[in-house]
Amino acid sequence: MSAILDIRDLRVTLRRGGHLVRDVSLSVNAGEVHGLVGESGAGKTMIARAVLGILPDAVKVSGGKIGFRGDDLLQLAPKRFRALLGREIALIPQDPLTGLNPARRISAQMTDMLRHHLGQSRQEARANALRLLQEVQIRDAGQVLDRYPHELSGGMRQRVLIAIAFSAEPSLIVADEPTTALDVTVQKQILRLIRQMQERHGTAVLFVTHDLGVVAKVCHQVTVLHTGQVVEQGGIAEIMSTGAAPFTRALMGATPRYDQPADALHPVPAHIHRELLAAARRFDEANP
Numbered sequence: 001m002s003a004i005l006d007i008r009d010l011r012v013t014l015r016r017g018g019h020l021v022r023d024v025s026l027s028v029n030a031g032e033v034h035g036l037v038g039e040s041g042a043g044k045t046m047i048a049r050a051v052l053g054i055l056p057d058a059v060k061v062s063g064g065k066i067g068f069r070g071d072d073l074l075q076l077a078p079k080r081f082r083a084l085l086g087r088e089i090a091l092i093p094q095d096p097l098t099g100l101n102p103a104r105r106i107s108a109q110m111t112d113m114l115r116h117h118l119g120q121s122r123q124e125a126r127a128n129a130l131r132l133l134q135e136v137q138i139r140d141a142g143q144v145l146d147r148y149p150h151e152l153s154g155g156m157r158q159r160v161l162i163a164i165a166f167s168a169e170p171s172l173i174v175a176d177e178p179t180t181a182l183d184v185t186v187q188k189q190i191l192r193l194i195r196q197m198q199e200r201h202g203t204a205v206l207f208v209t210h211d212l213g214v215v216a217k218v219c220h221q222v223t224v225l226h227t228g229q230v231v232e233q234g235g236i237a238e239i240m241s242t243g244a245a246p247f248t249r250a251l252m253g254a255t256p257r258y259d260q261p262a263d264a265l266h267p268v269p270a271h272i273h274r275e276l277l278a279a280a281r282r283f284d285e286a287n288p
């Protein structure tokens with residue numbers, strides 16, 4: 001299978017020194033959802049931001065390559081890189097409010113993308129925006145186009161962002177905790193929607209989450225990250241089986257619902273998550 005995204009030996013470090021991500025390799029194949037999972041602070045967001053070229057000022061890539069359809073994104077001229085973003089590589093952010101401009105109507109934010117990246121006329125773009133909102137199952141799509149982000153619920157805003165992400169038919173979507181900010185029931189619907197859209201459009205997705213239960217629901221492949229390093233990698237069935245590495249098992253323990261129906265998706269309370277991670281670390285230390 002052909003890799004759309006091929007990250008090799010990626011190192012991300014603080015400019016003042018200190019590793020955040022060490023020698024991480026992973027590839028996302030065409031049409032596949034690749035889960036990137038690990039504890040809080042493991043480096044998941046740094047990897048996602050390295051792909052999107054939006055690392056914080058204090059942080060830099062200090063090694064490796066990020067292959068995207070034959071190019072190394074790290075070597076690409078800024079102009080070419082910007083042309084890829086939104087068009088070929090799109091983002092579904094964690095917080096639907098920060099992903100949208102509060103001062104502009106949904107129609108303007110959606111048609112910008114279609115006009116700018118695809119050169120559509122105002123009329124064409126509006127018709128396509130309407131079609132896209134219907135595709136992400138927004139009722140009264142025509143009315144929603146004329147609303148401002150604060151007039152929509154969190155779930156609706158996330159649907160709009162998903163519509164925008166898919167609008168230019170990118171080959172890769174990076175989704176960083178796209179459902180963490182949502183209520184549990186809405187979370188489930190949004191996960192299903194992402195998976196449906198991804199299948200329909202054949203898009204490769206790098207899906208960042210701290211929740212193995214979510215990974216089990218939406219991903220084909222998974223990379224388990226622990227303190228900036230890959231602990232385990234492979235097909236979802238393989239990893240979820242009893243052969244998993246101790247750290248992965250501890251993460252599974254933190255999400256005991258991974259093998260239950262989609263209705264059972266709940267975020268793990270932070271204190272339990274922390275306790276399990278501490279247990280996993282003790283286990284790792286005792287079993288080097």
Ligand SMILES: Nc1ncnc2c1ncn2[C@@H]1O[C@H](COP(=O)(O)OP(=O)(O)OP(=O)(O)O)[C@@H](O)[C@H]1O
Pocket residue numbers: 014020038039040041042043044045046047056057058059210
């Ligand atoms: N802006 C920043 N400047 C410097 N260091 C940062 C910055 N943001 C994050 N870090 C550090 O980088 C490391 C990895 O953080 P990252 O945000 O990638 O974790 P994560 O796996 O996404 O965690 P979470 O599940 O909490 O989102 C952490 O040690 C964190 O403290």
Ligand SMILES: [Mg+2]
Pocket residue numbers: 044045046
């Ligand atoms: Mg993060």
